[in-house]
Amino acid sequence: MLMFEIRDFSKKYEGAKKYSAYKINLKVNDGEVCGLVGSNGAGKSTLIKSMTGILPYSEGTIIINGYDLRKQGVKAKKNVGYVPDDHTVYDKLTGREYVNLMGSMYGVKKRQKQAILDSLAARFNLTHALDDQISSYSHGMKQKICIIGAIIHNPKVWVLDEPMVGLDPQTMAEVMKLIREHAARGNCVVFSSHNLDVVRRVCDKIAFIVQGRLASVIDAATVRNGNFDLDAYFMELNGQWKR
Amino acid sequence: MEAVATYLRLQMKLRWGSEESDRKSRLLTAVVSVVTFMVILLLEYVLIGVLVDYFSDGLTSEQIATAFMTIVEAVLTVTAVTAQIKWLLRPADVQITARFPVSPFSMFLANLLMIYINLTIYSAALTLSMMGVLGIATGMFTFEYFLGLCAAALIGPVIPFAVSVIVAVPVMFVLNLLENHNYVKLFIFILGIVAFFVTYDYILRMMADYFIYQRISNETADLWDKLILALNSEFNPFVYAANFIFFRDVGRSLIVNAAVFAVLAGAGMTIAKPVYDRVRNRALEGKRGIFNKKTALTSDGAVSAVIKKEFKEIMRTRVYAYFYLGIAIATPVMVFFCNRLVKQVGEAQIGGSVAFGTSVLVITAFMAMINVFSANIISKEGTRFYLTKIIPVSFTAQLSIKSLMNLMVSAGALAISCFVIGVLKFVETEQIFVIVAVELVMAAGFILNGFNLNVRHPYLKNKANGDVAEINTSIMMTIGLLFSALLGGTSIVLAYDNEIKLVYYIISAVAAVYFLVNAVIFFTSAERKYNSIEP
Ligand SMILES: Nc1ncnc2c1ncn2[C@@H]1O[C@H](COP(=O)(O)OP(=O)(O)OP(=O)(O)O)[C@@H](O)[C@H]1O
Ligand SMILES: [Mg+2]
Numbered sequence: 001m002l003m004f005e006i007r008d009f010s011k012k013y014e015g016a017k018k019y020s021a022y023k024i025n026l027k028v029n030d031g032e033v034c035g036l037v038g039s040n041g042a043g044k045s046t047l048i049k050s051m052t053g054i055l056p057y058s059e060g061t062i063i064i065n066g067y068d069l070r071k072q073g074v075k076a077k078k079n080v081g082y083v084p085d086d087h088t089v090y091d092k093l094t095g096r097e098y099v100n101l102m103g104s105m106y107g108v109k110k111r112q113k114q115a116i117l118d119s120l121a122a123r124f125n126l127t128h129a130l131d132d133q134i135s136s137y138s139h140g141m142k143q144k145i146c147i148i149g150a151i152i153h154n155p156k157v158w159v160l161d162e163p164m165v166g167l168d169p170q171t172m173a174e175v176m177k178l179i180r181e182h183a184a185r186g187n188c189v190v191f192s193s194h195n196l197d198v199v200r201r202v203c204d205k206i207a208f209i210v211q212g213r214l215a216s217v218i219d220a221a222t223v224r225n226g227n228f229d230l231d232a233y234f235m236e237l238n239g240q241w242k243r
Numbered sequence: 244m245e246a247v248a249t250y251l252r253l254q255m256k257l258r259w260g261s262e263e264s265d266r267k268s269r270l271l272t273a274v275v276s277v278v279t280f281m282v283i284l285l286l287e288y289v290l291i292g293v294l295v296d297y298f299s300d301g302l303t304s305e306q307i308a309t310a311f312m313t314i315v316e317a318v319l320t321v322t323a324v325t326a327q328i329k330w331l332l333r334p335a336d337v338q339i340t341a342r343f344p345v346s347p348f349s350m351f352l353a354n355l356l357m358i359y360i361n362l363t364i365y366s367a368a369l370t371l372s373m374m375g376v377l378g379i380a381t382g383m384f385t386f387e388y389f390l391g392l393c394a395a396a397l398i399g400p401v402i403p404f405a406v407s408v409i410v411a412v413p414v415m416f417v418l419n420l421l422e423n424h425n426y427v428k429l430f431i432f433i434l435g436i437v438a439f440f441v442t443y444d445y446i447l448r449m450m451a452d453y454f455i456y457q458r459i460s461n462e463t464a465d466l467w468d469k470l471i472l473a474l475n476s477e478f479n480p481f482v483y484a485a486n487f488i489f490f491r492d493v494g495r496s497l498i499v500n501a502a503v504f505a506v507l508a509g510a511g512m513t514i515a516k517p518v519y520d521r522v523r524n525r526a527l528e529g530k531r532g533i534f535n536k537k538t539a540l541t542s543d544g545a546v547s548a549v550i551k552k553e554f555k556e557i558m559r560t561r562v563y564a565y566f567y568l569g570i571a572i573a574t575p576v577m578v579f580f581c582n583r584l585v586k587q588v589g590e591a592q593i594g595g596s597v598a599f600g601t602s603v604l605v606i607t608a609f610m611a612m613i614n615v616f617s618a619n620i621i622s623k624e625g626t627r628f629y630l631t632k633i634i635p636v637s638f639t640a641q642l643s644i645k646s647l648m649n650l651m652v653s654a655g656a657l658a659i660s661c662f663v664i665g666v667l668k669f670v671e672t673e674q675i676f677v678i679v680a681v682e683l684v685m686a687a688g689f690i691l692n693g694f695n696l697n698v699r700h701p702y703l704k705n706k707a708n709g710d711v712a713e714i715n716t717s718i719m720m721t722i723g724l725l726f727s728a729l730l731g732g733t734s735i736v737l738a739y740d741n742e743i744k745l746v747y748y749i750i751s752a753v754a755a756v757y758f759l760v761n762a763v764i765f766f767t768s769a770e771r772k773y774n775s776i777e778p
Contacts, residue, residue, distance in 0.1 A: 014777055049778075054632045056775045073774075077635040088626040090552065092559040100540050104548030105634040113540045131537050133559075 003188040004028045004051075004157045009060030011043075011050055020046040022212045024060070028157075028188045028205075033179055035199040035220070036192040038209035039238050044192040045085055047209070048161050051190075052082040065156045078106060081155035085162045085192075087142040091135035095126065095145045098134060099152055106153035113152060120148045123174050139166045147175065151182065158182055160191035164198055176202050196230050206230075208237055250345050250353040275718055284376050290446070291380035293453050297464055302471055304381040305489060310474035311377055312395065312485035315369045316403055322365055323400075323407030326358045328415050331519055341523075351519055359404055366399035374488065391488040398484050398500055405504045408511030412518050432569045433576070436612075440577050440605060545636045549644050567652055570613050574656040575663040578605055597735050599674050599743070603750065604731020606660055606678060610686040611723020613653050617693030618715035620645055621776070622702040628778045638773035639766070646690045653686035677747050684754040685726065691761035693719050698772045729753065 004027070011021040021043045028034045036044045049055040051062050053069060053076070062069040067076035089098055096117070103113040121127040124144045129137065134145060143166055151158060158179075164172050179189050179202055193199050199206055203220040215237050223230055294307055331354050345353075374392050378384035449463060475482065480503060483496040543551065557567065616623070620642070624631055631641060661675050670678070696715050730750045737746045 014775075049629070052629075052633050054629045055777055074635045074637055077633060080633065082629075082633050084629060086626065088629075090556065090627055090630070092556050093552070094536055094538065096540065097536075097538055097555065100538070100543075101548050101552050102634075104541065104543040105545050105636065107544065110540050110542040117540065132535050 001030045002027060003030045003032075003065055004190065005061075005063045006047075006051065007061040007063070009047070009050065009057065009062060011046055011055065011057045011059070013046075019212050021050070021209075024209075024214045026207060026214060026217070028190060030156075030186050030188055031183050032204045033183045033189045033191075033202055035203035035206045036190065036209060037194075037196065037199055037206055037234065038192075042209045043212040044209055045161055046212075048082075048159055048190070048192060051157075052080050052159055053077050054082075078153075079156040081150035081153065081158045083143075083146050083150045083160040083163050085165070087139075087146045089134055089142065089146060089149070091137075091142075092133065094133050095130040095137070098145060099149050102149040103152040106155075108153045112154075116152050116154075117148060120151070120178075123178075124148070124171055140168060140171065143167060144171065147178075151178070154185070154187070156187050158187060158189045160189070162192055162194065164193060164195055172198070196234060200224060200230055208234070210237055247345075247349045247353045247356070250343065250350055251356055253343075255357070275714065275721065279717075279721060280372070284372060286446075287373060288376050288380050291377050293449075294467065295381050297467075301468060304383050306471055306475050307381065308374065308377055308383075308488060309482060309485040310471040312370070312374060312488065313474045313479060313481040315366075315373055316399060316481035316484055318369065319362055319366055319400060320403040320406050320410075323358060323362055323403045324411050324414055326361060327407050327411035328418075330354050330358065331411070331515075347520060347523065348516070351516060355408070358407075359400060362400035362404055363397075367396045370396035370399055388488065391490055394487040394490070395484055398487050398496075401500045401504050402480050402484065402507075405507035405511070408515055409507050412511075412515050415518075415522075433573045436569060436573045437577055440608070545634070546640075546644060549636065549641060550648065553645060553648055566616070567613075570609070570652075570656060574606075574609050575659045577609065578602065578660045579663050579667065597738065598669050599671075599678075599746070600731050600733075600735030600738055602664055602670055602674075602678055603681070603734050604727050606657065606682050607685055607730050608724060608727035609656060609660070610653055610682055611689055611720060611727060613656055614649055614686060614689040614693060615716045615719045615723065617646070617649055617690045618696045618719040620694060621697045621773075622715065625703055626778075628701075628703050628776070632774075632778070637770065639770050642694055642765075642769060642773070646687070646694065649690045650683075650687060653690075654683065657682050657686070674743075677751070681730070681750055681754045684751075684758045685730075688754065688758035688761050689719065689723060691758070691765045692722065694769065695761055695764050698769055698776070701776050703776075703778055726753075726757070 006024055006026045009021060009024045010019050012019045024047065026034070036047065038044050046055065050057050051064070051069065053073060057070075062076075064076040065079040067079070069076040090101070093101065099117050100113060117130075118127075121130055124147075126141060126144050126148075129141060134142065137145065143163070147160070147163065150160070160179075163175055167175065176198065179191065183189050183204075200220065200223055205217055206220050206223070207217045208215040218228075218233075222228055291307065291311075294302075295304065331351070343350075370392055374395070375384065375389075378388050378392075473479075480499070483499040486492050486496040621628065631638075634641075657679060661679055664670055665672070665675050693715070696718060700715060702715075730753060733749060733753075734746050737749065
């Protein structure tokens with residue numbers, strides 16, 4: 001079942017001369033994990049911020065679980081969970097308060113919050129810090145609380161912008177597992193990463209973005225099974241599009 | 244020395260440099276500052292006119308000028324102390340500057356130089372404009388007077404700077420001591436607000452007295468007389484800057500300036516430098532919250548979750564918590580004070596109807612103050628603004644929740660104020676109802692106006708030097724004071740020889756129109772404008 005679709009999406013920032021994303025088309029089904037790959041400034045965060053409702057856009061259509069993000073914004077947003085790349089949160093709140101707040105926004109009941117928070121905090125080794133104010137958290141701890149806060153409502157479309165940055169190896173493994181588990185429950189996951197190894201291991205499809213355009217989408221299974229060299233492909237793609 | 248120069252240049256760029264994307268807001272800031280300044284100059288012109296009219300026999304224009312120059316110097320001193328604390332003792336950019344290959348002493352020197360240069364600019368601007376207007380109002384503006392102003396502007400920063408070097412450290416120590424004494428801080432804060440309103444009220448009423456009844460009470464005249472003479476005393480160090488305006492006693496004035504500078508600045512440097520080093524080291528370590536609180540998970544809906552979050556953030560951000568608490572306590576005190584004053588002075592001279600006008604004046608200004616932060620409601624989210632965009636709650640709903648919270652605070656302060664003036668029978672019962680209705684509508688108008696402003700001019704990224712853009716709040720404050728003067732002034736003036744009912748109709752109409760205009764703008768464009776903000 002189609003969970004998430006982008007049609008002819010283009011985005012130009014206010015006052016910018018160039019498009020940061022241009023005529024992008026992408027479909028992701030339930031059960032699928034889609035990786036966004038591209039060099040710095042390629043437009044990954046732009047795409048992600050647009051599909052979570054953060055950035056306004058005028059060209060193209062973004063459909064989330066059947067709802068048009070522009071026309072039925074509130075309903076579409078109910079189905080999205082977002083982990084930002086700079087993990088800024090309400091740091092006056094404690095970790096537990098933040099997760100509670102995020103859950104309430106999406107109408108999650110106490111029981112479900114409790115279950116998800118308990119299990120994820122344990123997996124991420126964060127239980128001891130849940131009642132501390134977030135402003136005292138370290139880099140990675142903030143990232144962890146962002147991840148928990150974004151999945152607390154079991155979103156149909158889970159979007160993560162460079163989720164692995166700053167995480168210890170053990171947590172990284174947990175996050176990869178979590179992504180797969182979430183997709184397996186009938187949802188889809190879209191995330192960006194510079195770590196091609198992670199992308200290779202977790203994704204079902206990999207979307208390559210070069211200078212705001214979707215250069216190609218390849219099946220990750222072929223990468224894992226055959227002798228497809230992802231790194232070489234990446235270099236080659238970005239070589240072709242010299243600025 | 245070269246390091247100092249480089250560092251100085253960097254600091255100038257950081258503090259005065261323009262950011263390309265910021266052009267519009269800079270223009271806006273400039274316009275608002277110019278307009279505010281013009282209003283102040285106009286007020287000064289009028290005030291000087293009044294003074295000269297009344298004191299032409301007792302006091303000379305020179306004495307009035309000297310007194311005013313003292314005020315300019317006092318403003319410069321406060322500016323200097325603030326700059327010292329902000330730039331030297333509590334620098335926001337210490338983490339960045341610490342990486343530069345510049346010795347702490349060079350930075351210290353560069354910062355002091357920076358402050359001095361800044362003061363000189365302020366001094367020139369203030370002296371030329373304020374004292375220029377004074378010269379025109381008193382009719383003593385000549386080319387020679389202008390030359391004198393230039394000389395005074397140049398000498399102007401010397402003593403304020405010297406004073407600030409020595410005063411900044413103890414002031415900061417006191418501030419640090421107060422850090423954990425919330426009640427004392429609250430008390431001082433309330434005193435400050437009360438003082439502001441008493442002054443505001445006093446000057447406005449003096450002007451009204453003069454223009455409506457063409458006279459000034461003897462006590463008022465006496466007070467000003469004494470004040471101006473005191474400021475002309477030889478023991479006022481600022482007289483030695485004012486002297487240059489009239490080129491009197493130039494030699495002695497130069498010596499005094501030099502001596503004060505040498506002694507104070509020298510002593511200050513020896514004290515300030517070690518403190519500066521310690522403070523800097525502490526700032527480098529960074530401060531982290533150690534707040535820990537056990538809470539339970541809940542089954543709230545989105546609306547109550549937003550309300551709770553807003554509330555927690557406010558209570559855990561000291562500035563906001565103080566602000567609201569302070570206002571809530573200061574409001575009735577203020578209203579009581581103003582009305583008592585009116586009862587004493589007003590009834591004898593002007594008549595009882597003025598009590599209603601003063602209440603409107605004071606309460607409107609309060610409503611504006613309570614709600615200035617509504618113009619900051621989006622900027623306040625800063626880098627976490629994206630959260631308001633991803634949650635499945637419409638923007639109008641989110642803003643409406645916030646406006647309801649603001650309105651609740653306003654309603655509380657209003658209720659207490661009206662209770663006070665009602666119990667003490669300063670105004671009639673019927674008038675209390677009018678006040679409640681008009682002020683609630685005004686409060687709602689202020690809140691929506693603030694939102695409309697902020698949604699068009701969101702400042703989500705703090706400036707490089709750590710300052711949060713506060714232009715929106717100052718615009719709202721200006722608008723608020725204008726409405727306070729408009730509504731209060733209208734009430735006072737019209738109530739004098741008109742049916743009081745007419746006054747009710749007029750101020751209700753003004754409030755209603757203000758509210759409606761802002762409500763229409765809000766409900767037709769807020770959603771769209773909010774959505775188009777690019778974080
Ligand atoms: N707020 C903004 N205003 C104007 N241009 C922007 C803005 N944010 C990003 N851009 C531009 O859009 C393009 C894409 O940026 P984006 O942040 O989407 O890249 P990215 O793929 O996420 O890069 P990275 O891997 O470094 O995170 C860049 O050219 C960038 O300069
Ligand atoms: Mg990015």
